[in-house]
Amino acid sequence: MFSFVVKRVGFLKDLPLFAIIFDSLMRFWMFLTKPELLDWIDDLEENVTQMPETTIGIHKYGGIGFNYMGKEFAHVHSNGLLDVLLNTELKNSLMTEGKIKDHHVFKNSGWISFYLQNKQDLDYACILLDKAYDRAKQKHNSIQLDAI
């Protein structure tokens, strides 16, 4: 359903609120059919909250956005699809493990997608978030150094 909507009516994502409402309806559906998934998403959120200088907000294309110093480094949609920003090198090395996929829209980018399907996936999702957080932090620090 999610892939169908992204593929067929993905152009509507730029309409104000469209993606957010769609994600809320997925959240509603998941609450009724797979409530434990919402627990895992909450666990991810708590994990990110403990990382210094992070904030959590609404993602413009629906879901929860994770930011470091105001810059997004990951987001999770309410169907359990976690999108994480890595660099190409890191992405390629993780791809060999077979757990992650190219980002469901931006295939040729540093973004990757990972589906939370069971509780065990939560550990791997946290590892991905740690890596993305470290990358975002390093990038921010290097920009700061360049500015000096």
Place this chain on the structure above:
Amino acid sequence: MSLNKNLSKVLNSKILQGILIANIFAFLIIGIQSSLAPKDTGILVFSEFVIIPMLMGIITAWFWKDMAIRGKQITGYSILNGLIAILISFFFLGEGFICLLIVSPLIFGFIISGAFIGRAMFKKRNQKLNISIVSLLLGIFIVDSLSDHHHENMVSDELLIQASPEEVWQHVVAFDPISQKENYWLFKIGMPSPMATTVSEHKLGANRKCIFSNGYIFDEKIVKFDINKNLIFDIVDQPKDPEIMGHIDIKRGEFILKDNGNGTTTLIGNSWYNLHVFPTWYYDLWAESITRNVHFRVMQHIKLLSER
């Protein structure tokens, strides 16, 4: 004593306060809006299904902002918030079950979104931003409520019948009761479906009646009677029903019989209606689907009778 204690505990609960205030706010706003705009009775504007639920979500988020409340709980309580709003609409606004079923995705979608948007807003602790967002939403609501709303649409369907136009015409003007089982899910759960059509005379100006499964009758008048070719009828009176029929006015219906020259006929059914609920990008999907299924139920029946 313990009952009083429990009651006061429940009433002091921020969760409940948020839900109660959100619902009171919603129904106050809708009450004020409908009392200020009596000329538009029956019209439900898009803000009632979009802005109000979103504000309801934001209100709950304000009450819950200092609580350690997880996303799953926000979702659950928002669903409860929406269910209460739907139940109030059922008991106090006289809306029907199917109508509320149709409206519920909008209500739940916007209430949940409002709650999460509110959570993000109140985390920032930026009062100017919060006031701006809420004022903008209220502004949209006021402008939308004061605007004129009119939406007319036409739905057209066609069906190939293995019979001549003369044969098909016999069953177009009026037909015996439909005995086929309903196959459209909304008809199956209780939405009235067409059952039979009677006509006072087979001529221009005659009265036609379309009888629905729950006994509802649409009174129609034949305004074009081109034998074996074209039948147009205006709907002169339709039942006011708490279900979708109270929110849609069917204006006119038409059957066109196209002779294919090989013993078959293409039957075209057209219906024109005015929609009284907005946003049309959402409700017109339903109205088209329902009209289409009314067409097909009648046209399949005509096909069955004609090919017999």
